[in-house]
Amino acid sequence: HDGCGRRLSDGEFDRYSRQMIVPGMGKEGQLRLINSRLLIIGAGGLGCPAGQYIAGAGVGTIGIVDSDVVETSNLHRQVGHATARIGMKKVDSLITHLRGLNPLPTYIPHPFHITSSNAADIISQYDLVMDCTDNPATRYLISDICVLLCKPLVSAASVQKSGQLIVLNCPPAPQGLVDGKYPPCYRCCFRKPPPAGSMISCGEAGIMGPVVGMMGVAQAGEAIKILASALHVPSQDSLERNLLQPTLLIYTYDLESAVGPYSFRALKMGGRKKNCFACGENSTLTLSGIKAGSPNYEQFCSVPTSSCKL
Amino acid sequence: HDGCGRRLSDGEFDRYSRQMIVPGMGKEGQLRLINSRLLIIGAGGLGCPAGQYIAGAGVGTIGIVDSDVVETSNLHRQVGHATARIGMKKVDSLITHLRGLNPLPTYIPHPFHITSSNAADIISQYDLVMDCTDNPATRYLISDICVLLCKPLVSAASVQKSGQLIVLNCPPAPQGLVDGKYPPCYRCCFRKPPPAGSMISCGEAGIMGPVVGMMGVAQAGEAIKILASALHVPSQDSLERNLLQPTLLIYTYDLESAVGPYSFRALKMGGRKKNCFACGENSTLTLSGIKAGSPNYEQFCSVPTSSCKL
Amino acid sequence: MTNSLEAPTIPITVDFSGGLEMLFDNQRRYAVSLPATDANGKPANISFLIDHLCRTLMKDPRADLFVLDRHIRPGILVLINDADWELEGEEAYEIQPRDNILFVSTLHGG
Amino acid sequence: MTNSLEAPTIPITVDFSGGLEMLFDNQRRYAVSLPATDANGKPANISFLIDHLCRTLMKDPRADLFVLDRHIRPGILVLINDADWELEGEEAYEIQPRDNILFVSTLHGG
Numbered sequence: 001h002d003g004c005g006r007r008l009s010d011g012e013f014d015r016y017s018r019q020m021i022v023p024g025m026g027k028e029g030q031l032r033l034i035n036s037r038l039l040i041i042g043a044g045g046l047g048c049p050a051g052q053y054i055a056g057a058g059v060g061t062i063g064i065v066d067s068d069v070v071e072t073s074n075l076h077r078q079v080g081h082a083t084a085r086i087g088m089k090k091v092d093s094l095i096t097h098l099r100g101l102n103p104l105p106t107y108i109p110h111p112f113h114i115t116s117s118n119a120a121d122i123i124s125q126y127d128l129v130m131d132c133t134d135n136p137a138t139r140y141l142i143s144d145i146c147v148l149l150c151k152p153l154v155s156a157a158s159v160q161k162s163g164q165l166i167v168l169n170c171p172p173a174p175q176g177l178v179d180g181k182y183p184p185c186y187r188c189c190f191r192k193p194p195p196a197g198s199m200i201s202c203g204e205a206g207i208m209g210p211v212v213g214m215m216g217v218a219q220a221g222e223a224i225k226i227l228a229s230a231l232h233v234p235s236q237d238s239l240e241r242n243l244l245q246p247t248l249l250i251y252t253y254d255l256e257s258a259v260g261p262y263s264f265r266a267l268k269m270g271g272r273k274k275n276c277f278a279c280g281e282n283s284t285l286t287l288s289g290i291k292a293g294s295p296n297y298e299q300f301c302s303v304p305t306s307s308c309k310l
Numbered sequence: 311h312d313g314c315g316r317r318l319s320d321g322e323f324d325r326y327s328r329q330m331i332v333p334g335m336g337k338e339g340q341l342r343l344i345n346s347r348l349l350i351i352g353a354g355g356l357g358c359p360a361g362q363y364i365a366g367a368g369v370g371t372i373g374i375v376d377s378d379v380v381e382t383s384n385l386h387r388q389v390g391h392a393t394a395r396i397g398m399k400k401v402d403s404l405i406t407h408l409r410g411l412n413p414l415p416t417y418i419p420h421p422f423h424i425t426s427s428n429a430a431d432i433i434s435q436y437d438l439v440m441d442c443t444d445n446p447a448t449r450y451l452i453s454d455i456c457v458l459l460c461k462p463l464v465s466a467a468s469v470q471k472s473g474q475l476i477v478l479n480c481p482p483a484p485q486g487l488v489d490g491k492y493p494p495c496y497r498c499c500f501r502k503p504p505p506a507g508s509m510i511s512c513g514e515a516g517i518m519g520p521v522v523g524m525m526g527v528a529q530a531g532e533a534i535k536i537l538a539s540a541l542h543v544p545s546q547d548s549l550e551r552n553l554l555q556p557t558l559l560i561y562t563y564d565l566e567s568a569v570g571p572y573s574f575r576a577l578k579m580g581g582r583k584k585n586c587f588a589c590g591e592n593s594t595l596t597l598s599g600i601k602a603g604s605p606n607y608e609q610f611c612s613v614p615t616s617s618c619k620l
Numbered sequence: 621m622t623n624s625l626e627a628p629t630i631p632i633t634v635d636f637s638g639g640l641e642m643l644f645d646n647q648r649r650y651a652v653s654l655p656a657t658d659a660n661g662k663p664a665n666i667s668f669l670i671d672h673l674c675r676t677l678m679k680d681p682r683a684d685l686f687v688l689d690r691h692i693r694p695g696i697l698v699l700i701n702d703a704d705w706e707l708e709g710e711e712a713y714e715i716q717p718r719d720n721i722l723f724v725s726t727l728h729g730g
Numbered sequence: 731m732t733n734s735l736e737a738p739t740i741p742i743t744v745d746f747s748g749g750l751e752m753l754f755d756n757q758r759r760y761a762v763s764l765p766a767t768d769a770n771g772k773p774a775n776i777s778f779l780i781d782h783l784c785r786t787l788m789k790d791p792r793a794d795l796f797v798l799d800r801h802i803r804p805g806i807l808v809l810i811n812d813a814d815w816e817l818e819g820e821e822a823y824e825i826q827p828r829d830n831i832l833f834v835s836t837l838h839g840g
């Protein structure tokens with residue numbers, strides 16, 4: 001039923017041959033990609049490069065969520081847009097670019113904010129979520145929905161000269177299952193948001209294009225391997241693979257010196273927490289509760305949604 | 311005389327504001343980028359993402375060398391091309407994309423192979439070179455010319471699930487200067503090429519898009535910092551910055567597990583070697599010799615130029 | 621043990637990342653000689669280190685971007701030899717010679 | 731010292747990267763107990779390690795992709811604790827307990 005038994009068309013074979021011959025990918029991995037549905041939330045500095053490699057690799061259905069329009073100040077880093085598309089909705093602009101690169105996938109625009117009201121309806125249509133957003137309230141919301149819907153989440157963030165990447169909830173395990181080693185959610189790793197005003201906002205901090213670009217491409221790399229290797233399918237086998245060593249990758253870019261020993265660090269994070277508000281054993285988090293406004297993410301984060309779109 | 315005293319136009323200010331506010335960049339760094347000339351050799355899997363961030367950042371003059379035309383099997387990783395441009399010269403296709411992203415730079419197509427005969431003429435027109443090529447003979451040639459012309463070289467390579475990146479000859483020091491700590495050239499780090507037949511060719515090995523993409527974006531990051539911080543300008547000050555710790559970054563992508571502690575490793579390389587064939591104290595390498603066919607790069611590498619364009 | 625100048629110290633490295641280096645003179649790595657015990661003679665732990673950093677290294681008046689109510693502020697991860705401090709006992713972890721302690725601000729931009 | 735089963739060994743880790751792992755059963759990291767001395771009683775060095783790896787770990791008939799004329803083949807970097815072996819004495823470097831030796835094939839694709 002997963003469509004992995006069908007033949008590849010000549011066009012597909014031509015296009016994907018160079019990645020299909022990579023050991024561990026093969027026709028099977030390629031068909032898994034073609035039969036997958038992936039959601040990119042945020043069509044900015046992370047979503048643009050991520051989208052290019054996701055589309056290039058042939059993920060069959062690609063949804064993109066963003067309510068913004070393209071601005072001139074985006075274009076040094078949001079490489080899936082174009083000067084001629086300034087003023088266009090970012091989802092439409094990025095899909096224009098991705099369709100030009102690869103017309104085979106189905107592209108689904110979601111040209112609005114992701115909110116407590118619509119998040120579950122959107123995310124439930126996909127197999128894997130990439131968090132390419134720019135504010136903590138949305139990040140907690142997305143993670144909570146991914147826990148409740150059992151979706152793996154590839155999360156990245158970047159400001160100024162720093163980037164971070166982590167694969168969460170992969171392979172997904174049902175909420176409340178804590179006897180054993182299960183992967184963490186966003187709240188397991190980042191229990192509390194920073195207090196209002198303590199965040200160095202992107203508007204004042206700025207952002208180097210290649211820094212956010214590295215993180216976006218890395219996100220695509222993680223998403224492709226998860227879908228192609230079926231690491232997102234809950235099974236004892238997938239749990240035993242070393243996703244059980246949750247890793248936060250941090251990238252530090254230095255304008256004054258070349259890449260060096262501390263440019264990348266892989267930080268060892270804990271697994272699922274028993275007392276996690278979202279995925280822990282006594283969690284009261286539900287889809288209907290979220291839709292009804294509980295928890296209140298804006299209040300939890302105590303800051304208005306960032307007005308700077310990276 | 312470096313043009314760094316002029317004002318930015320409103321259009322430039324709009325476009326580059328988010329990177330100009332990054333500490334260490336500023337208007338000064340932005341003007342250095344605008345006044346720089348950068349050469350990308352290879353418009354494939356490395357050159358495409360590298361070009362996007364180089365163009366986005368506003369490097370003023372961008373040359374691109376490649377003799378190939380766009381093919382369908384390129385498009386999973388060569389994200390600066392498009393299905394509608396299959397059959398077009400890669401340099402023209404990539405420039406089309408880059409000009410759409412940022413029309414302000416001057417783009418110079420060099421739609422032919424780089425060879426012993428033309429390399430010095432091309433490279434002499436630029437301030438910094440990015441090696442985005444796909445075969446050892448060309449890599450040795452480019453490095454030798456960069457040594458002789460005192461150009462910094464940002465070199466990357468990628469096959470299958472592995473990537474490598476190193477900044478060479480930066481800050482540049484004249485050939486033969488070996489009393490002290492000077493940065494290595496490609497030959498200092500990779501003295502001998504692999505014997506014919508020992509290389510896992512890309513045609514049989516394949517390539518994952520995000521792996522080569524990560525390396526291309528990282529190359530852009532290194533090039534931008536070098537130009538914006540004037541690390542390519544020979545000076546005691548630039549020599550003292552920690553480019554003197556030459557680092558080979560290696561990236562290992564694993565289809566079976568998420569990013570982890572060994573995904574990235576920063577390897578400590580030596581500095582310039584006294585006995586280096588190209589940059590060492592008794593080097594007989596000259597521009598006129600190279601142009602006349604000595605050394606013979608094809609013979610040195612004992613392998614025909616790779617027929618697989620990544 | 622008294623707080624004399626000859627009090628034994630523990631050599632460690634302390635790193636700041638994700639923007640926190642801006643609070644510490646834009647320097648990412650410090651070699652720190654941490655007093656081996658606190659004022660009460662108890663072995664130096666992470667709490668004591670944080671206190672020590674605020675007293676000796678913090679160059680920025682905005683101390684509340686690093687510490688709130690004498691605890692590390694929410695939104696900062698503490699890594700002990702590259703492992704989340706929650707795996708090591710958090711504030712109570714007793715510092716060992718040559719430990720590397722990394723403070724990294726979590727990022728939300730994208 | 732004889733080559734008895736009780737001969738002392740040095741515990742090290744050996745990594746393969748850049749495609750070389752294909753020659754070693756697609757495994758990237760091995761824990762190796764290296765005999766502390768070679769047949770002549772000399773301390774184990776990198777040369778001896780390479781020989782040992784070919785005898786005990788190499789799973790591929792294409793040994794010449796790893797070793798040529800008993801030396802590591804051109805196009806392979808050897809890293810001793812993440813530093814180029816040329817900084818450490820190359821083949822003559824004497825292996826220390828807990829060393830990490832990385833063999834990485836240089837790449838040319840792009």
Ligand SMILES: [Zn+2]
Nearest residue numbers: 185188276279
């Ligand atoms: Zn959780």
Ligand SMILES: [Zn+2]
Nearest residue numbers: 495498586589
């Ligand atoms: Zn050299």
